Each structure stands twice: as structure tokens, then as C-alpha cells.
Amino acid sequence: MAEQLDCLIIGGGPAGLTAAIYLARFHLDILVVDDGKGRAESIPCTHNHAGYPDGISGKELVRLMREQAHRYGARIERDYVTRLDKTNEGFCATWGSGSVKTKTVLLATGVKNRRPPMDEELHDEALAKGLIRYCPICDGYEVTDKNVGVIGSDSRGVAEAVFLRSFTPAVTLIAPDKALSLTPEDQEKLKAAGIHCIDGPAQAVAISDKCIVVDTAEGHFTFDSVYPALGSDTHNQLAEQVGARLNEQGCIGVDTRQRTSVPGLYAAGDVVIGLDQISHAMGEGGVAATTIRNDLAKDRPILR
Structure with missing residues (x-):
């Protein structure tokens, strides 16, 4: 021009x-x-x-x-x-x-958004079905009283898990790689909120119309939705x-x-x-x- x-x-x-x-x-x-x-x-x-x-x-x-x-x-x-x-x-x-x-x-x-380790086509399908979500501010309401997983570590993952705890009592924090990296202060926050913690690595392995399965070091876990808190x-x-x-x-x-x-x-x-x-x-x-x-x-x- x-x-x-x-x-x-x-x-x-x-x-x-x-x-x-x-x-x-x-x-x-x-x-x-x-x-x-x-x-x-x-x-x-x-x-x-x-x-x-x-x-x-x-x-x-x-x-x-x-x-x-x-x-x-x-x-x-x-x-x-x-x-x-x-x-x-x-x-x-x-x-x-x-x-x-x-x-x-x-x-x-x-x-x-940084995505969790999973096939791109599977990720996009899960996103379209609300099985993977990235913004709890936008759609935390949609997971009210549902079983929710948060893939994340350090203070970012803790903050997102605690935020989602205001929508549902069933929140699990999963390490993306190996063991969770948590400060004593973060551990206290999770304990006070009643949030369950699982060591990774975490990988989404299957989805259906209503749930997503995450494979971890501690076995398979099924959730209604998963929030990647990976930055x-x-x-x-x-x-x-x-x-x-x-x-x-x-x-x-x-x-x-x-x-x-x-x-x-x-x-x-x-x-x-x-x-x-x-x-x-x-x-x-x-x-x-x-x-x-x-x-x-x-x-x-x-x-x-």
C-alpha cells in the first residue's frame, strides 16, 4: 500500500x-x-x-x-x-x-494458553464439550457442585484450585510433571479448603460427552471438567x-x-x-x- x-x-x-x-x-x-x-x-x-x-x-x-x-x-x-x-x-x-x-x-x-500434554484433536474436542476449561472467572459457575481437576503446581495452581473451591467442594490439584511443588503456606491453603492433591505426571487419556479421564502417577481419575493452570x-x-x-x-x-x-x-x-x-x-x-x-x-x- x-x-x-x-x-x-x-x-x-x-x-x-x-x-x-x-x-x-x-x-x-x-x-x-x-x-x-x-x-x-x-x-x-x-x-x-x-x-x-x-x-x-x-x-x-x-x-x-x-x-x-x-x-x-x-x-x-x-x-x-x-x-x-x-x-x-x-x-x-x-x-x-x-x-x-x-x-x-x-x-x-x-x-x-499453555495446554496440557494431550493430542491436539482430543484437546479441541474436550474444549468444545466443556471438559477442558481455561477461565474459572468466566465459567466457574458452570462447574458448580461438579467434580473438577486442576492441572498445575506452585502458587498458580494452588490459587486456581482455591478459587474453584468457591464453586464446588470436589476440587483436586494434580501436578503436571512429577510431584507437586508446594510451599508450607500453599499446603496450608489447600488443607484449609479441603482440596485433594495428586502427584503427576498428568495426561488426559480419554473423554466422553460427560467426563474426562486423567492419567497420573497415582492412577486414573475421572472429572466433569479439568482446568489447566499452566500459565x-x-x-x-x-x-x-x-x-x-x-x-x-x-x-x-x-x-x-x-x-x-x-x-x-x-x-x-x-x-x-x-x-x-x-x-x-x-x-x-x-x-x-x-x-x-x-x-x-x-x-x-x-x-x-
């Missing part, structure tokens, strides 16, 4: 598409580049996103958001941005089928390429208006803070878009 965009949005999940809707309605020239591998589209059904009392699948929600962005003139391209460079005029982004110059960039690249990997590579500040967890550091440490570069959604909440990501997308519009207006009035 010979022309220079007002904003390139990298990532077409809830944060990126919310920003696209806002920016398109601000009459700005924008492009969304998305690789189609965002987490939101893998959600079978979310019941805590306001406005959908019967729930909505992540795929359908993202489809509707794309349709809304298109309606106001936003362009969306399916590709993976591999390179981002700072220029005197802004940025240059490169992907498989081309490149573009842009005054500003919004990174809405999200994170990727996630933040898609921060593009931010690193232009020298943006990252925090200790690898998330992109931003101010209260979603500006990064690099002028003209903004970030929103789970790449900023891994809260794993659609509504939160959408809110940050709206804030980022408004900030981008106002920052651009400082250099030249935006007139019709």
Missing part, C-alpha cells in the same frame, strides 16, 4: 475489533491484520458477557464484531504480522503477503522489536490511556494484562481507539 494508514490494528479479537469499530466511526483510515488464531473464537459458549442472557459462542461474537467493523468501512486482512519497524513517519509493518506504512499501531495480539505465553514479539517496555510477566506496559513507552504505539487486551475477560478487553480497545484519535488530532485537526 502506497498510502499511509492512520492506524494499523494487529489482532482481531474483542480488543482489536472494538478499536476497529471506534476508529472506523471516527472516519479514520485503518486496517486490521489478524491471523485467525485468537483465543476468543475457541470459546464454546460464554455466559458472563453482558447482553447475551442465553450465552454466545466466541466464534459468533467475533463474527458479529467483524460484521459491525466492516459496516463502517474497516478493512480486515487474514495474515500474520512478522515484522514491525519504527520510521520517521510512524511505523512499517510486514506480513506474508505485503506490508504497510502507518502513523500509529495498536497491538491487540493477546496471549496463548500462558504473551504475544509481545512485535512490541519487543520496536523497544516497547514490558513488565515482569512479559505483558506490554501502558499508561492509563493504553499508550506504550513508544510514541504512536498502543496496546489493549490480554497482551497488556492477562485477565482473560472479553468485556475488559473490549473496554481497553475503546479507550485505546479514543486515545489514538485524539493523539492524531494533536498533529492535525480532523475535519470533514
Whole structure:
């Protein structure tokens, strides 16, 4: 593209598409580049996103958001941005089928959950059936009084198991590798909550419509749902390429208006803070878009 965009949005999940809707309605020239591998589209059904009392699948929600962005003139391209460079005029982004110059960039690249050791096809089937779940904030309600396994160790696994204990009395913490690595404080928390602990390694070996079987060092255990508490990997590579500040967890550091440490570069959604909440990501997308519009207006009035 010979022309220079007002904003390139990298990532077409809830944060990126919310920003696209806002920016398109601000009459700005924008492009969304998305690789189609965002987490939101893998959600079978979310019941805590306001406005959908019967729930909505992540795929359908993202489809509707794309349709809304298109309606106001936003362009969306399916590709993976591999390179981002700072220029005197802004940025240059490169992907498989081309490149573009842009005054500003919004990174809405999200994170990727670390999966338990199991066949990818089996994992995706289990996820679709609610046998594997990744967000107890989103769907802890759905496992109320059910038998739940948490695959994790150290404080992360303990925290997730204790959180789920507020939904069901039947919570088991399973080590992903060998023996659980627990501090005395963690052991006390688990004991106080009545959470059973099992040494690993843990591997999902079978699923049905209603249960998932996990193989451990102590035998086979059957659960209604399993939560992998194995952490996630933040898609921060593009931010690193232009020298943006990252925090200790690898998330992109931003101010209260979603500006990064690099002028003209903004970030929103789970790449900023891994809260794993659609509504939160959408809110940050709206804030980022408004900030981008106002920052651009400082250099030249935006007139019709």
C-alpha cells in the first residue's frame, strides 16, 4: 500500500475489533491484520458477557464484531504480522503477503494458553464439550457442585484450585510433571479448603460427552471438567522489536490511556494484562481507539 494508514490494528479479537469499530466511526483510515488464531473464537459458549442472557459462542461474537467493523468501512486482512519497524513517519509493518506504512499501531495480539500434554484433536474436542476449561472467572459457575481437576503446581495452581473451591467442594490439584511443588503456606491453603492433591505426571487419556479421564502417577481419575493452570505465553514479539517496555510477566506496559513507552504505539487486551475477560478487553480497545484519535488530532485537526 502506497498510502499511509492512520492506524494499523494487529489482532482481531474483542480488543482489536472494538478499536476497529471506534476508529472506523471516527472516519479514520485503518486496517486490521489478524491471523485467525485468537483465543476468543475457541470459546464454546460464554455466559458472563453482558447482553447475551442465553450465552454466545466466541466464534459468533467475533463474527458479529467483524460484521459491525466492516459496516463502517474497516478493512480486515487474514495474515500474520512478522515484522514491525519504527520510521520517521510512524511505523512499517510486514506480513506474508505485503506490508504497510502507518502513523500509529495498536497491538491487540493477546496471549496463548499453555495446554496440557494431550493430542491436539482430543484437546479441541474436550474444549468444545466443556471438559477442558481455561477461565474459572468466566465459567466457574458452570462447574458448580461438579467434580473438577486442576492441572498445575506452585502458587498458580494452588490459587486456581482455591478459587474453584468457591464453586464446588470436589476440587483436586494434580501436578503436571512429577510431584507437586508446594510451599508450607500453599499446603496450608489447600488443607484449609479441603482440596485433594495428586502427584503427576498428568495426561488426559480419554473423554466422553460427560467426563474426562486423567492419567497420573497415582492412577486414573475421572472429572466433569479439568482446568489447566499452566500459565500462558504473551504475544509481545512485535512490541519487543520496536523497544516497547514490558513488565515482569512479559505483558506490554501502558499508561492509563493504553499508550506504550513508544510514541504512536498502543496496546489493549490480554497482551497488556492477562485477565482473560472479553468485556475488559473490549473496554481497553475503546479507550485505546479514543486515545489514538485524539493523539492524531494533536498533529492535525480532523475535519470533514
